[in-house]
């Protein structure tokens with residue numbers, strides 16, 4: 001496996017302080033490797049977007065990181081914890097090292113500025129010495145890379161379709177050639193055909209430019225198609241992590257199975273979509289034990305009282321995967337690996 005570029009260690013994020021704090025992300029451990037697409041799936045409120053905001057330190061109050069580390073280039077001598085960067089270091093790190101495309105990003109383009117200005121402004125902010133000619137050339141090149149003709153440089157956002165605006169945002173995220181790109185539901189507002197076109201193009205760009213992607217969505221079928229590995233979140237915790245093909249073929253956690261049966265199968269015969277009964281838990285009043293137990297069709301004796309630890313499962317193909325479920329007690333907890 002390629003070397004790790006980003007390692008999230010025991011990350012915890014709360015909303016609020018003291019007794020009233022809501023624990024939105026708990027004890028998350030994840031590693032992103034060079035050139036990898038790591039998918040992060042879960043229903044709304046599972047903590048996946050909070051995790052993205054937390055690791056990039058973009059949390060708005062009352063969000064607060066209460067523990068953990070986000071280590072950049074963990075295996076190199078120059079490794080550093082992003083949570084320890086000064087504001088100035090953080091500004092340089094964002095966009096240049098790690099870029100983010102948020103939900104509905106296509107609506108975050110400034111309506112009164114041309115596309116060219118918005119693309120070149122990123123370059124101007126991070127590399128003030130770059131000549132205007134080079135900035136324009138780089139912006140044109142980036143537009144072409146994301147499949148938009150360079151003669152649209154002079155267009156205003158309203159003159160582009162939703163898909164084109166989202167491509168501009170992806171181009172803007174890639175313009176400084178970051179090593180990590182975080183995509184938070186980047187294509188949810190687009191139709192299915194456009195979603196797949198844009199994601200296919202992103203994967204192609206990743207192969208050419210070599211960046212790594214954390215791809216967040218509730219649509220597990222998209223992740224199965226476009227990710228190398230998938231982590232599933234529920235109630236603020238990672239409940240299963242495995243290669244995408246393994247999750248698709250043989251998910252172990254009942255919640256992962258529920259998510260898979262909520263979307264049409266990519267291949268094979270048509271099947272009934274089942275969905276998951278009940279609603280995601282209220283983070284302010286989490287169920288005891290495994291937080292999925294009130295909705296779990298497989299719940300049994302220990303589930304309502306003891307929290308299962310995320311770790312390597314007791315299955316023959318347990319290496320390289322982890323699950324938090326009493327049906328598959330952890331042989332080795334993830335935090336101890």
Ligand code: SF4
Nearest residue numbers: 290293296303325326
């Ligand atoms: Fe279901 Fe129990 Fe596993 Fe939780 S620990 S997913 S309730 S079987």
